[in-house]
Amino acid sequence: xxxxxxxxxxxxxxxxxxxxxxxxxxxxxxxxxxxxxxxxxxxxxxxxxxxxxxxxxxxxxxxxxxxxxxxxxxxxxxxxxxxxxxxxxxxxxxxxxxxxxxxxxxxxxxxxxxxxxxxxxxxxxxxxxxxxxxxxxxxxxxxxxxxxxxxxxxxxxxxxxxxxxxxxxxxxxxxxxxxxxxxxxxxxxxxxxxxxxxxxxxxxxxxxxxxxxxxxxxxxxxxxxxxxxxxxxxxxxxxxxxxxxxxxxxxxxxxxxxxxxxx
Amino acid sequence: xxxxxxxxxxxxxxxxxxxxxxxxxxxxxxxxxxxxxxxxxxxxxxxxxxxxxxxxxxxxxxxxxxxxxxxxxxxxxxxxxxxxxxxxxxxxxxxxxxxxxxxxxxxxxxxxxxxxxxxxxxxxxxxxxxxxxxxxxxxxxxxxxxxxxxxxxxxxxxxxxxxxxxxxxxxxxxxxxxxxxxxxxxxxxxxxxxxxxxxxxxxxxxxxxxxxxxxxxxxxxxxxxxxxxxxxxxxxxxxxxxxxxxxxxxxxxxxxxxxxxxx
Numbered sequence: 001x002x003x004x005x006x007x008x009x010x011x012x013x014x015x016x017x018x019x020x021x022x023x024x025x026x027x028x029x030x031x032x033x034x035x036x037x038x039x040x041x042x043x044x045x046x047x048x049x050x051x052x053x054x055x056x057x058x059x060x061x062x063x064x065x066x067x068x069x070x071x072x073x074x075x076x077x078x079x080x081x082x083x084x085x086x087x088x089x090x091x092x093x094x095x096x097x098x099x100x101x102x103x104x105x106x107x108x109x110x111x112x113x114x115x116x117x118x119x120x121x122x123x124x125x126x127x128x129x130x131x132x133x134x135x136x137x138x139x140x141x142x143x144x145x146x147x148x149x150x151x152x153x154x155x156x157x158x159x160x161x162x163x164x165x166x167x168x169x170x171x172x173x174x175x176x177x178x179x180x181x182x183x184x185x186x187x188x189x190x191x192x193x194x195x196x197x198x199x200x201x202x203x204x205x206x207x208x209x210x211x212x213x214x215x216x217x218x219x220x221x222x223x224x225x226x227x228x229x230x231x232x233x234x235x236x237x238x239x240x241x242x243x244x245x246x247x248x249x250x251x252x253x254x255x256x257x258x259x260x261x262x263x
Numbered sequence: 264x265x266x267x268x269x270x271x272x273x274x275x276x277x278x279x280x281x282x283x284x285x286x287x288x289x290x291x292x293x294x295x296x297x298x299x300x301x302x303x304x305x306x307x308x309x310x311x312x313x314x315x316x317x318x319x320x321x322x323x324x325x326x327x328x329x330x331x332x333x334x335x336x337x338x339x340x341x342x343x344x345x346x347x348x349x350x351x352x353x354x355x356x357x358x359x360x361x362x363x364x365x366x367x368x369x370x371x372x373x374x375x376x377x378x379x380x381x382x383x384x385x386x387x388x389x390x391x392x393x394x395x396x397x398x399x400x401x402x403x404x405x406x407x408x409x410x411x412x413x414x415x416x417x418x419x420x421x422x423x424x425x426x427x428x429x430x431x432x433x434x435x436x437x438x439x440x441x442x443x444x445x446x447x448x449x450x451x452x453x454x455x456x457x458x459x460x461x462x463x464x465x466x467x468x469x470x471x472x473x474x475x476x477x478x479x480x481x482x483x484x485x486x487x488x489x490x491x492x493x494x495x496x497x498x499x500x501x502x503x504x505x506x507x508x509x510x511x512x513x514x515x516x517x518x519x520x521x522x523x524x525x526x
Contacts, residue, residue, distance in 0.1 A: 086419065
């Protein structure tokens, strides 16, 4: 099967013009089909604050009231998505930007109230990734650039975690491609010591992850990221890597970062 | 040739929830291939005002500084575009939202300084409409929903007039389709008396238009709209209609509004 690289880029890279340029330069150099999934960065929080919309985060996830949803749609599906597309087009990459509503690419369901009301947050439904639509785009040598906004099919846009979005798309497409899922962010991988970038774990199994989570070495935002990543690996994704956005395209022999392993 | 309907919807309809629903219901009922081009409405001005960004309009066109450009990208390519897509998807229309940067669909050039500096405003370049890309989308029974943001191919997004965008797309595609270009807005057509909706002109030739413009009966925002419309008609577009968003899909025998004529 053909290799498909699904690259997820986090907010701290999007917010840093120089790091973003280095990342996009690498992305443009890739030969295989690629899907780019992007997160939000600080712009949404900044805009919400300027507009006087109170923001609440629970376990690193944004509580999305109607006004906040509008902000995320504007910033993620609008400003960030189109800025990335224009920058890739300038590098002769035929990027094409989407949210999950476009062409019904990713369908979700408003999260049910379970003690915490996350508001307009969408969890991707079973078979919610429109595989044939992605295949058609990739067959045309287009580079889909995906913002983490989904829809419920009944006219409601929903805010969805970008790490989850990348993992679900990877899981859905791995029947048709050898999928390499790469989470790019501002650290050099999963770190043993958050203050030392050289302390990244080169290979991490699920068992090791659980041990490190229980001991508190892996904590906070890394937990949902790794939960998503291991779920994707378990569903048949060929490889999952977590690394700095500046090094993600390095060949496997020189790869610097964390590679997840099944065993 | 197959008929293609290119429907442009104005801001006053987008801003009115009830009118918008009636419009979308009609759009969803169309049998032919359709492209929807949308304008901005008051949301961009409202957001800019809330953010303290001073807005300047010259001849109905927004002067677009860097901050205003971000606002237009957020509102047009983000909020309005994705809201329309989600609402059409809910009606089983396979809508897919784009700005001009996506898939290099519409390329423009920053307007040169000619006495007035419009800032980040883009004029669509010759052959700037990516005809093959539009054809592929239409062949897949997708409904492209186009926001009036373009790019210069060098990484810069640009704000482009939505009426012009619709006209240029219509002109570019009329070699391959019998294009019907329909400008939908809040009036019942081109009016002889702006205060009387029943005073719409059923048929308007270019000569009549020039006479009415010189006499001041046609003025303000109608002038660039009609300039765009007659240019499209002159370039080979099969028909151009200007009508209320609630009646645009009526059959030609019962059509209520202004139809432009070549003679």
